[in-house]
Structure formats: C-alpha cells, structure tokens
Amino acid sequence: MSGENGCWSAGSVWRGAPLLSARLKLRPLVAADAPRLAELANDWEVVQYTANIPHPYGLDDGHAFVVAQEARRLTGLGVALGLERTIDGALIGCIGFGLDHADSPELGYWLGHPYWGQGYVSEALRRLIRHLFADLGYESLWAAVHPDNQVSAHVLEKVGFTPAGRHPCGMPARGDSVDSPKFALAADQWRAAHAARPMLLVAAAALIDTDGRVLMASRPPGKSMSGLWEFPGGKIHPGETPEMALVRELAEELGLDVGESCLAPLAFASHDYDTFHLLMPLYAVRQWKGEPQPREGQMLKWVRAAALSGLPMPPADIPLVALLREWL
Numbered sequence: 001m002s003g004e005n006g007c008w009s010a011g012s013v014w015r016g017a018p019l020l021s022a023r024l025k026l027r028p029l030v031a032a033d034a035p036r037l038a039e040l041a042n043d044w045e046v047v048q049y050t051a052n053i054p055h056p057y058g059l060d061d062g063h064a065f066v067v068a069q070e071a072r073r074l075t076g077l078g079v080a081l082g083l084e085r086t087i088d089g090a091l092i093g094c095i096g097f098g099l100d101h102a103d104s105p106e107l108g109y110w111l112g113h114p115y116w117g118q119g120y121v122s123e124a125l126r127r128l129i130r131h132l133f134a135d136l137g138y139e140s141l142w143a144a145v146h147p148d149n150q151v152s153a154h155v156l157e158k159v160g161f162t163p164a165g166r167h168p169c170g171m172p173a174r175g176d177s178v179d180s181p182k183f184a185l186a187a188d189q190w191r192a193a194h195a196a197r198p199m200l201l202v203a204a205a206a207l208i209d210t211d212g213r214v215l216m217a218s219r220p221p222g223k224s225m226s227g228l229w230e231f232p233g234g235k236i237h238p239g240e241t242p243e244m245a246l247v248r249e250l251a252e253e254l255g256l257d258v259g260e261s262c263l264a265p266l267a268f269a270s271h272d273y274d275t276f277h278l279l280m281p282l283y284a285v286r287q288w289k290g291e292p293q294p295r296e297g298q299m300l301k302w303v304r305a306a307a308l309s310g311l312p313m314p315p316a317d318i319p320l321v322a323l324l325r326e327w328l
C-alpha cells in the first residue's frame, strides 16, 4: 500500500484538513466567515501591529481576505486558518503561514480582542507547529513581530521560538516599514521539547442507564477545557490501578458507589495534546449505587448515543464517541 494514502498520512492543511487542539478547531476560512472577520478585525488594537490588515476593516475586506487566502492555499503560497472555539463554534481569530520570503514557513496570527489573555494563540501555535514539523516535514519555522509588540514576542518564546536577528518588514496596510525582531524554531529543537512532554494516565467511565443513555459531565470552571463535555473520571494517582482510580473518582465527583467488577473495559483514547500525551481507558458501567450528583461544580446530563457527537468535547473523546455509538 502506498504511504501517501489513507491512515498512512495525516490530513494536510494544504488540502483543507482541519487541526484540532484542546479548545480549538483550526480550519479553512469560508465565505460565511466574512461578517465575523469584519467584526473582529475592525479594531485598531487588534490590527495596529499587522502588516496587511486594513483599518477600518469592512465586510468587503473580509470577503476579499477569504478569497485571497483560498487562492494562496491552492497555489502553494500559504495557508490561513480560522480559529474556531469548540465550546460555541465562534470564530475568534486567524493563524497561518506563508512561503513568500523563504522555503521555510513564516507564521502569522491575530486574535479578536475579547479573547486575549486566555492562551488561545499559544494553543493554536503549538498545534500548527506540530503539524508543520511532524506531518508536513518542514525543518524550520520563523516569525517576525512588530518592534512594539512585546506580547507577541513573548508568546513566540513561550512556544519555543528563540530570537534570530532582524527582518525588514514592509507594512503596506500602514504605509510604513519596520525593522522587526525575528524569531526562529528548528525541527530538532521542537522534537526534543515535544518528546519530553509528560504522559498523563486518566481513567474514565461511560455510565449507561437502562434507556441506553450515557452520563456526560461538563468540565468545571477553572479547569483546563472548562465547559467541554467529557466522560466522568480523572487522573490515576501513583500506586492506583485504573479501576481503583475510577472507583475513587466516581465517588468523589458523582457520589456513586461502583464496584471494580462493574467496570467493563470498552475502549481507550491515546491522544497527543500539545503539552502532554493522554492515555485514557474508557470503561462501560451499567450498575452503581446512588444517584449521580455534581459534586465538583460540573453539570451532568444523560445523552442518547445519537446525540453524543453533537456535544462540544475534548478532541481525545471524539474517536471514543464513534466507538460508543456503534457499541450501544
């Protein structure tokens, strides 16, 4: 079988494949995004340090951007992706790369003002960087930031970039040009850091009631991926088996008394989050004592198998839902 096909090769953003991170879908822009682009980008604070985004920014600019980016993707000049939040489907900004100045991709991004300070840019950058190195095989990446944009410089350093001199940056939309600090990241550096991320062991349960519905819990406020719907469970502590951990978690989180012998291994998730690798066995549970209570600030709901895929979930859970639907 050819290595170009099927499961042998990851979907490529050059071909319009989306990328999932913990809280975001990085996906191609479509014409229907133009009004939202106009709403977010018509903000001087958002665009002041960008080279090509006009100000003010209207609906026509949004449409023109979507069309131009599609043409760039099809001609191999670069890719722009919308940042769509999993929790509500809202477009909150853009990230992308271009090959205009070199063979190595230059990264760029912007984020709507209401979404600043919540780690979305670093999350999107980490996901795109992994795709460019691990799936597309680039050897190095770079980015240039406006000399006054210290926040952006800090984000680049946070995800592994290091200073790499200066880059003369034309800024056509500002009628200006600046001598920008340049940052670079090599594939070897990234591989070493990526290999060192921890493996997280978590045990989770699909509690199934007599109607065949599954109990889903929302991740509580303040936790990572808060608001997304997940299978109840939690981290396996040192010295615990997955079953011991799950019995403990179901008691702590839901006030349920579950015997280890009521846990039937069903499937597992092995998912590469950008800051850790998740290994999570999922057990089917049909018998327990007590009524599930939300003891940790979470919301609970019983969901029919057919409706599970409509819930916003952590990306690790998506393959589990497909398996569970077949199994139920």
Ligand SMILES: Nc1nc2c([nH]c(=O)n2[C@@H]2O[C@H](COP(=O)(O)OP(=O)(O)OP(=O)(O)O)[C@@H](O)[C@H]2O)c(=O)[nH]1
Pocket: 200, 202, 203, 204, 223, 224, 225, 229, 230, 231, 232, 233, 234, 235, 236, 278, 280, 314, 315, 316, 317
């Ligand atoms: N329980 C559970 N965790 C999941 C699921 N999917 C998924 O990606 N995870 C991830 O697995 C990890 C579980 O951590 P957690 O914070 O819920 O664990 P915990 O209850 O022991 O929390 P704590 O250590 O903050 O008290 C999180 O990174 C979470 O996002 C799922 O369906 N159920």
